[in-house]
Amino acid sequence: MAQASELREADYDLRQTSDDLIRPVETGPTLRYLVSVIFAGLVTLIGVVCWGRQLYVGMGVTGLMWPVMWAVYITNFVFWIGIAHSGTLISAILYLFRAKFRPAFSRSSEAMTIFAVATAGLFPILHLGRAWRFYWVLPYPNERRIWPNFRSPLVLDVFAISTYLTVSLIFWYLGMLPDMAELRDRSRGWKRTLYGVASLGWTGSLRQLSPYMKLYILLAGLATPLVLSVHTTVSWDFSLSLLPGWHEEIFPPYFVAGAIFSGLAMVLTLVIPLRSWFRLKAYITIDHLERLCQLILLTSSIVTFSYATEYFIAWYSGNTYEHSAYWMRAFGHYWKPFWFMIACNCFVPLLFFSRRVRRNIKGMFIISILINVGMWLERFIIIVTTLAYSFDPGSWGIYHVQWIEIGITAGSFGWFMLQFLGFVKIAPSLPVAEVRKDILEARRQKKALIAAGLLTAAAEPPAAPPEVPA
């Protein structure tokens, strides 16, 4: 079946494809787009105002307290970093594995990576008591001759994330080079100049293409271990501590799986409206989405297994502090978000065992949202319940979210949306060159099949582009 759909690509008109994919960039903003931008901008503004108040008054405006000194901000940080991970995974790993459905998602998921990291990176700064001193974490020569503490997981974080951002940015930009060149060729005036600079003189000649492909695969190979290492480092923020509920060896693989899981769900959440709003259904097909759903099913089961392992070890260790931490996690004050998280992350994705659900856009979208919520809650539960119920029961305390934190969280979503909306107007959301390459490839395959007599030309109706622009 999948093969058939890939073969159908062979019938797409190459020029038409270019037009379809580049149209969102070239056309002016629609009303819906403008409304979205204004909405995202306002939500971002709320976040900025909330942060301003937090800076002015102090961290007391949040719900943070003794002993829960990290909560929503760090949750958001891990959540956004998790989101960022799928981008590279889809782009680089699928590239290395030559997965056929990769081009459908690669560009938007790479963009998602960049924007998610750019959003995530705000939170470690924003949650500081003295955010204006954030640069003290960086190793820079200074008159005090103090370096950061390289034993601190937070410093490791800084390096891991900045490395990841750099590599992702290069990888993303490199993938966009041919498209930039195409945009340059199609545009005029100042846009042509800009795209001209951005395309770095790309002509698409073989002389350029051969090293380009080598570099691309090299970067894909470089980015892949980063997917594992970055989230491993983020998980060290917790697992290098002493707290029952954080201090766990399983955290690195568990976090990576969780990150991929949440990232895939986020790709679904983004791509489903994208393909409908910008008329890309022909290029991001239901088959592509189904593949994504299958991956989600796989990662969900890894995550579920990790939860089970955590609880098993907590019981098996015979450690009373672990016992109480995990007991209170499931049955303490935060039992509602905990069980909702379990439902979202472990049970809801099981629906993807049904093919009908896997091919139902609406169902898929709702499930992806639930997984996003569930994965956000997972980080919240890990952070907050662990801190609320640590070693000494006399120091237990219950954290309640405050409006400022909700505002800043909303602001981060607005900020992410704003970046994404800007991106779709600057670069094509799908890699045009790669899609066209795949179409050519499919045509060659089809020709070969016809030549071999395995397929008759008449058997397939001549496929018109599914969505003809009005």
Added chain:
Amino acid sequence: MAMERRDFMKAAGIAAAGGAVAGCRTTGHILPLVVPDQRYIEGVPEYFATVCRECPAGCGMRIRVNEGRATKPEGNPQHPVNRGKLCMRGQSSVQGLYSPDRWQAPLLRNRRGQLEEVSWKTALGRLQDELARVEGEARGADAVWLGRLETGSLDRLIRDWLAAFGFPPPLYYEPFGYEALREASRWAYGQPIVPGYRFDRARMILSFGAEFLAAWVSNVQFAVDFALTHSYGHTHDPAYFIAVGPRVDLTGANADENWGARPGAEALLALAVAERVAARLGRPLRLPPGLPAGTGLDAAQLEQATAVPADVVERAAARLVERRPSLVLGPGQANESSAALTAHAICHALNELLGNVGVTVLPGAPHALSSAARHEQVAAMFARAQAGQVRLLFLHHANPAYDFPGAANVEAALARIPFIVSFGWWPDETSKHAHLVLPDHYPLESWGDYEPWAGVTGLMQPAMRPVFDTRPAADVLLWLAAQAGAARQRALLAPLAVAPAPPLDAETAPPGSNWRQSPMGPAPNPDDFAPPAEVRTFDAYLRRRWQLRLAPAGSAAEQADAWRNLLMRGVHLEAPAAEMVAGLDMPERMGPPLDTERRAPPPPPMPVRTPAALPYVLPAPAPAPPPSWPLVAELEGDGEYVLWPYPTVQFFDGRQANRAWMQEIADPLSKLVWDNWVQVHPDTGWKLQVAEGDILRLDSPYGHAEFPVHVDPYIRPDTLAIPLGQGHRDFGMFASGRGMAVEILASPRLTPAGGPRRLGVRVQARHVGKHRDLANLQLIHWQRDKKIALATTLAEADTPAAREKEVRATFYAFHPHPVHRWGMAIDLSSCIGCNACQTACYAENNIPIMGRSSCLSHREMTWLRIETYGGDSWHPSTAMNPDIRFMPIPCQQCGNAPCEYVCPVFAAYHTEEGLNAQVYNRCVGTRYCSNNCIYKVRRFNWYTPQWPKPLDQQLNPAVTVRAKGVMEKCTYCVQRIETAELAAKAENRPIRDGEIQTACMQTCPTEAIIFGDLRDPESRVSKLHDQYRGYRWFAEENTFPSITYLKRTKYVLNQV
């Protein structure tokens, strides 16, 4: 006015040295000290000995003064009452001094009926006019002095002044007046006194409700003595302590056995114990006439009447006979009831029977409280006022409108008094009725003396110039007398012409001492001498009086020397105190060597001395008929629950309620802050359908009030307990609006002894559907199988069985600590949970106050918290041993600290001396250190800390005030460590063990906290580290903490 340089330097030097300040007026300017006084070194604090006047206990204090500001009270180690220790109220005295609510100038009620600031000249002129008017009306007999308890020179001055103007003697009103105890003493010892107590000699303590560790008579002294006799850290034969009461209070929490007796049945229970003891000893019990020699109840009836099984009573009697000398105490403040007099009388009889009188009970050394007025006298005065018979009222730090039973009538009576003069410090419920306010110096700004026990006198000197435009009440009295003519002035100064004191009493005074008999005999004829011209102010009066007393025949230089030495020592001892102080360890000291018993062997029983010549003027005897002797307290009303208003260590009778520290430092047992509440047993809560924070309306026969519920198992289900001292209506920014006062429900009727009936009403309770969140700083009070506050049995305490298994292994090398490693040992068997250490820490380390709303979300900033752990449930009929454990938790200063490695910027780092230092200026506020701290001892600055002016003057300049957004924590008072290290270096010697005293250790009444160098194997703390019952908290996490907790010792271990 142009100020010459020399004048200025003189003024500045005097101000900085804190000497001779009485009479100085604050100018409101701060002048730079360009060339300082020779004695004065900037940055080096000075210490002044004075007396803590926060309650009638009169502990000796040393006030630290930094650059002319009093910043930290500490106990005076040479004072026999507190021996260097202070309670949390004493620690908070500086917050009284700098209270933002203090009156800053005299006030006069204007035509519109409002108090208006006036000049001292106007105010004093108004008072002179009023005095002249009263004299003109010939109503001198209708003038009343209502003040707090005073002794010594001020007492003498007040009495002489009142007499000179033809006014009746003063009424010293103390809400905790011990009327029942005093009346019982009148029967037992012939004088209505509060006798002296020596807990340290008792091998068994049986208390029928006396809250001697919280608010009873002299709680610091008793806590020190109690630790000496009851803590395993001080003696290997700890006294057995039985506490009786329907609720486990702070005192009961330290008992070995709690009898959840029916409230009001104390006398009956005491008699049951007494008759059993008498039977065992085969000696008759001497009881007041009219009391039966026994209860006449059989075992079942006794249990029915008191809720205490007869075999438990029998066992206690056997123990009392076996463990002599002992100490039997009667009811305390909470159960001052109609039967309290009987209970006290039986306790006196029991003490006599057991041979405790003269050993642990010292009628020869009575307490100053003996001279307080009885409630009955105060009530009579208010009745006269109500009838319009009081013309003039002098208020001197008394607040009956808040705490007098039936306070509503008091307000009505006050409103009928034509002229009220208040020598107050701040507005309160009573002084808001005043017509003229003459703000007094705070005790820390005043001269004075105070004699808490007969023969023990503490000297007060000002620690600093007055904060506001205030004048000592005594100066005003002297001035008024001088204005009123030479005859009156002479009468006032008569005591300054006292004849030489009689020779030493060779029998009682220790050889070589300069003790002498009290010279306070009758004064000679005032006409025989001319008043010294220089005595215009109270400081001159005091100095003259003491110089005469110390060196009556000496030259002026000798007298001045004697006076200076006395001021430096801060305490003067005379013969009546001999029994009280015999064997006490008073010089500057660090604690005992480890291998000796601290408790002195009980002395042979002494002949019972009844007080002959008291230094106190006892109140007029009660004109009442011989008191009746009820055995069971009368409880008015038909409600289902007995109301149990109890005093707390933080609020005492309510006078300390307007202190931010008192409000924010958690109540020792409930851990609630900033509120008033009613404690309800879980069964009762279930029955009334109320949960924590639900509002319960209580109806007594005399009123109704609403309180939020605190559900806590350590109370009888038929009792509702409410702390005293909260619920002020007009008492300043911190105290007002903290719920309702329990006095609203109290009975205005008095006991046969003339005291208040604090235990005297039954109430009905119902949930009114409202709710108020209570700020609770410790939500969980059980530890289950977690190893936190550990205990062991007495039998095992010094055996390897008490040792906790500890594994210490690490991949990396530990920090080397080349010279010192500072550490602590905290003895859980000594800690009584009194919160003094925590308050001292607040005072020393500039810990900000966060307020109620922040405490609701656990944002208190305390560096040292005390966690209270108890069993899961407690029911009076089932469990006799509640096993409450107090765990003081400062930073553990780990050798392998979880906080250090996670800090990205090295704000948390390890010093060479083993401290987990925190560089506030380096901190960026990731808060990871707090998350990773398994002891949760780090605090984060959620806001910019604020101190309402002038509270900011209390800040310790040696400690940084932290900014918003940084983490802060205990560093073992690193500023004190540095000071000691510098001093040692300057003298080229090693630091002595015990030279460094952290603030918490310095004030701990029971010496539960010991600080020292772990690298020095001979230090006290090192030796304690090696004890079998020592354990490192959470050692299995490999944090290598530098604090060793010593397990609490129990006679019996029960399930936690």
